[in-house]
Amino acid sequence: MKRPTIHDVAAAAGVSRGTVSRLLNGDRYVSPAARAAIERAITETGYVVNRAARSLVTQRTGSVAMVLSEPDQMLFEDPNYSTLIRVAIRRLAERDISLVMMLAGNEGDRDRVVRYVRGGHADGVLLVTTHAGDPLADALAAAAPAVSCGAVIGRENVIPYAAADDRLGARQMTEYLVSRGHKRIAMITGPMDTPGGIQRLEGFADVLGRKASKKLIAHGDWTQASGERAMAELLERTPDLDAVFVASDLMAAGALTTLRAAGRRVPDDVAVGGFDDSSVATSTLPPLTTIRQPLAEMANATINLLLARLDGAEKPQPVVLPTELVIRESA
Amino acid sequence: MKRPTIHDVAAAAGVSRGTVSRLLNGDRYVSPAARAAIERAITETGYVVNRAARSLVTQRTGSVAMVLSEPDQMLFEDPNYSTLIRVAIRRLAERDISLVMMLAGNEGDRDRVVRYVRGGHADGVLLVTTHAGDPLADALAAAAPAVSCGAVIGRENVIPYAAADDRLGARQMTEYLVSRGHKRIAMITGPMDTPGGIQRLEGFADVLGRKASKKLIAHGDWTQASGERAMAELLERTPDLDAVFVASDLMAAGALTTLRAAGRRVPDDVAVGGFDDSSVATSTLPPLTTIRQPLAEMANATINLLLARLDGAEKPQPVVLPTELVIRESA
DNA sequence: CGCGCTACTGTGCACGTTCACAGAAGTACG
DNA sequence: CGTACTTCTGTGAACGTGCACAGTAGCGCG
Numbered sequence: 212m213k214r215p216t217i218h219d220v221a222a223a224a225g226v227s228r229g230t231v232s233r234l235l236n237g238d239r240y241v242s243p244a245a246r247a248a249i250e251r252a253i254t255e256t257g258y259v260v261n262r263a264a265r266s267l268v269t270q271r272t273g274s275v276a277m278v279l280s281e282p283d284q285m286l287f288e289d290p291n292y293s294t295l296i297r298v299a300i301r302r303l304a305e306r307d308i309s310l311v312m313m314l315a316g317n318e319g320d321r322d323r324v325v326r327y328v329r330g331g332h333a334d335g336v337l338l339v340t341t342h343a344g345d346p347l348a349d350a351l352a353a354a355a356p357a358v359s360c361g362a363v364i365g366r367e368n369v370i371p372y373a374a375a376d377d378r379l380g381a382r383q384m385t386e387y388l389v390s391r392g393h394k395r396i397a398m399i400t401g402p403m404d405t406p407g408g409i410q411r412l413e414g415f416a417d418v419l420g421r422k423a424s425k426k427l428i429a430h431g432d433w434t435q436a437s438g439e440r441a442m443a444e445l446l447e448r449t450p451d452l453d454a455v456f457v458a459s460d461l462m463a464a465g466a467l468t469t470l471r472a473a474g475r476r477v478p479d480d481v482a483v484g485g486f487d488d489s490s491v492a493t494s495t496l497p498p499l500t501t502i503r504q505p506l507a508e509m510a511n512a513t514i515n516l517l518l519a520r521l522d523g524a525e526k527p528q529p530v531v532l533p534t535e536l537v538i539r540e541s542a
Numbered sequence: 543m544k545r546p547t548i549h550d551v552a553a554a555a556g557v558s559r560g561t562v563s564r565l566l567n568g569d570r571y572v573s574p575a576a577r578a579a580i581e582r583a584i585t586e587t588g589y590v591v592n593r594a595a596r597s598l599v600t601q602r603t604g605s606v607a608m609v610l611s612e613p614d615q616m617l618f619e620d621p622n623y624s625t626l627i628r629v630a631i632r633r634l635a636e637r638d639i640s641l642v643m644m645l646a647g648n649e650g651d652r653d654r655v656v657r658y659v660r661g662g663h664a665d666g667v668l669l670v671t672t673h674a675g676d677p678l679a680d681a682l683a684a685a686a687p688a689v690s691c692g693a694v695i696g697r698e699n700v701i702p703y704a705a706a707d708d709r710l711g712a713r714q715m716t717e718y719l720v721s722r723g724h725k726r727i728a729m730i731t732g733p734m735d736t737p738g739g740i741q742r743l744e745g746f747a748d749v750l751g752r753k754a755s756k757k758l759i760a761h762g763d764w765t766q767a768s769g770e771r772a773m774a775e776l777l778e779r780t781p782d783l784d785a786v787f788v789a790s791d792l793m794a795a796g797a798l799t800t801l802r803a804a805g806r807r808v809p810d811d812v813a814v815g816g817f818d819d820s821s822v823a824t825s826t827l828p829p830l831t832t833i834r835q836p837l838a839e840m841a842n843a844t845i846n847l848l849l850a851r852l853d854g855a856e857k858p859q860p861v862v863l864p865t866e867l868v869i870r871e872s873a
Numbered sequence: 874c875g876c877g878c879t880a881c882t883g884t885g886c887a888c889g890t891t892c893a894c895a896g897a898a899g900t901a902c903g
Numbered sequence: 904c905g906t907a908c909t910t911c912t913g914t915g916a917a918c919g920t921g922c923a924c925a926g927t928a929g930c931g932c933g
Contacts, residue, residue, distance in 0.1 A: 214661070266888090267921095309643075311642045592889050595890040596890055601918080
């Protein structure tokens, strides 16, 4: 029980391979009669084009690789990436492009991925990384059209990207805290080799100027545990702080734990601002006032960039999208 | 600057295509001298096998489709599935099989997916669904070797699966609540057309027998909001309940909100047991006593089933893995 | 009527690989 | 020495497409 080929369809429709091929590829110059006959033949035979054969001659694969260059762990739980995956699959499917997932955690993985892309097994690359100056970026960008969701630090002009305006978001939150009358505002940042780590601190400093002293800044690594630790650090260094802007909701959840253990009431004694508006923001006590990123728009913009590159655009402009303050009870 | 082909490698090594091909495919019968020459030629030329050409003749694609048959939303945030995706990519990569992601949310998507698999574009299918008796299951299973992580209700003997022992987990939690002296134990279930919904209730009933009356049971849909709602329902129907077993951590977080609003202290007035040991379990107040599923083992077992099927095994046995009670503060 | 143009159709070739087969060279054994 | 067997090698054919090209039919127009 063999799979029907384009020959079978052609025979059933009483035309030649060429005509069927033309119809399949949307060429003009197919007569209405032929068109109808072929379409019937296709449904009758249950024909599905053989992508391997097509790839062989067109030198394109009809697939895009999503490369996850991360320490694996948190990556998938991050709603940012889940949204990206979902949107990518959907948008690419519309164009009949399939998304293949690749991990590039360790050295061996990275080699495999580069070989895969160099070997022409993907028409494009959707890079997901937070590594500053990820060398993978250069290798992949050299081998195929690549884009990224979120800037790749140090490779901003090598890999087009779409991102949220982290700096704006940080300003929005900091301004809000200031407007509520808080005087000694601390911050827990993300890792300083990630865009979110850097730019959210920049926004914070934009508003507070020299009032954003070193003493009021602690660093975390996006994990809840690091939020707990950083908060403890801050309380020790600056016991009289009355607000803290935490660069992610998950770390903010950690900070809340520490504050509670220290007997500080939130928001009465210390106001807490988060970032991301992720699912934990509503399950903490009190629910977090936070900054929402337009995740879906970011993902869509990223895919737009990718499609543009697949269509031959050389250097599409990066896209930066505005964030939004979400007021709940923690500040 | 063309990509090197097997011809180029053969020429560079001074042998024929056939010999190179044999080496690539691990055939015996390649002399040590030829082997060395070819290996050098491969690294020299940077040769990467063309999968399309290979597929064309072998009738296999070297890829597996992960089909997500869900209302999109929560799917990706569920750590269960993130673990599965991660493990799947890694394990399949070891075998040089790539994972392509497909969404099958609406009718059109489902058609596309079925055509894709019928068309022979994937060697196997990793189905992810909670739809009871998902018709997609039959169509896909008929077109390619398919497995599932978690049982597909009504298709247990069509699609091999690996799953956590939900019923056991529910028993563990219920027994724990009983052992702590709770007398009026309620339950918030998941949707009753999902394995988790059904089996966690079964385990609950296993322990409580006729004490698990209708009045003590409310149904949710896995969302936090539904947990709030169900808890309110229970409090109204049975104000004197002293414990509640919630079939997921996220719903449990919702239940906590309702209990707090009603002025019930947790765990003093009402003990709360969750299920999943997901990330929210540690960010609620108090942290949730819950049931941990062996997510990584489940994912690995699922991939084992898939690989077995790809290797020709007809009907591998389903795998059911034990759960574990994690005691925190909510019960 | 002849010419050019448009709309459409069929055919041969190439894409890069695997596989079956034929055959060569070496070795063991009666 | 002849035969059988093992180990290794090269070659032609096939896989199912898209594309360039050649070719046909119809039509308008001078």
